[in-house]
Amino acid sequence: MNRTNKDIKDQFDFFKELVAADKIVLTKTIQLEPKNSNAKWLTGQSYIQHETRSEDIIFFVERSKRDSKYGIKLRCTALTGEPFFRFDSDGPAHRNDFPDIPLEEQSVTTPHFNSYNEDGKPIAYKNETLKKENEAQIIIEDINFGVSLFCMECNSKLLSGDFPTVIDKAPEIEFSAIQNINFDNISFE
């Protein structure tokens, strides 16, 4: 399976500019609403204003209704159809499949950021905050800490200098937020 993003490979300077330059998140409070395409997820979004580029950039926050997993991503369809920068609070570890990386270091567990290298290959990484287990735990459990961390990592903030706030709907299913699986609900043979 060829996982190279050709759009990003071909426009790597544009990609770098999108991530690195200062950006303003235009919505102060992002309200999560049910996602049309997936009943188990809530989603919210805001437009982003880039320092030098005028292409539409959208900031997405999505949260699973049934566990605490959430994701944050930046999308710019002028660059590529896929999100070009992401954060995953939970879910599978990513494999940075490069021969120069020793095998045991190829696994990057969640929470992690997802970006691309100059060949358009997806790469996952943890920044200094995520490498510290106790700080990573706080990020996992609180979507607003996650949003702040994400904004710092991709050089985005509100005009006021603060970070946007996510207003999260109360979980509709009786899963407590930090529980991953409620085994009491399931019968196994």
Place this chain on the structure above:
Amino acid sequence: MNNQEIIEKIKSSFCNLTNFKVRQNALEVITAYSTINSKFVSVFITFTNKKIVITDSGWIDQNYYETPLYDESEFIVDRIITAFKSSFKVKSTFDKGGVQYYYKTCDNLDQISSTVFDLSNFIVGVVNAFCIQYKDEKEERERETFRKDANDYLKVNYSNQVKLRHSLNDFPSIKFNAIITKGSKLYLLTYVTGSTQTYFENDLRKSIVNFEIGVKSKYQDLIKERLTIVNDQSEGYLANKSTSIFELLKEKTTREPVKWTEKERILELI
């Protein structure tokens, strides 16, 4: 480096790749198995109903492995899942939220590693099966382009005398690519194309069968010509390799197949 050192190095890398997360009610094993979309498979161990249950925590069903969605793959992926479930003796159940859990149970601690091994292999297989696009896009595109070009050519030259994807009344399930009516005479046409020899020859076979059935129609006296238009620009067109099928086609048609690069011949014949 001697053999023993190489062995130790590989063993230690493989072992160190396996990681864990202690969850509130399960132990997540981040296994050393990875999928073709670069995800490491996780399985979840929990103790419930006096059994040890190893599950995928609903991650396949919730698409936590982020596999692409190909509508036309559903049928084949279902078959793959059924086969893998039976091979690895994996069961599935739904939680109250409607999420499907794949799981295996074991009776004692000694069986855990083997069960983790099986469920991990199962997940790798299923996730990889979801990653593959089974529809041959190149073939679909080629077929669609040729069909459209041929249709347009016939429409330009025969306007309302041509009916596309049409059948004879008495054999409604046998569709010809085009039926042209001139006066009381009928002209049956089929198209043959393909991005590979196999696809091309399948089209030839279809034409042969259609014409064979066509001559059994009660309208057979009205059928003036049975013609096949072959896309000689397609990669699957290998006239010297498909000779026997071409020979059979010639028996079922009234003329030599018309090559697309010589399409003006159609106007001479019809």
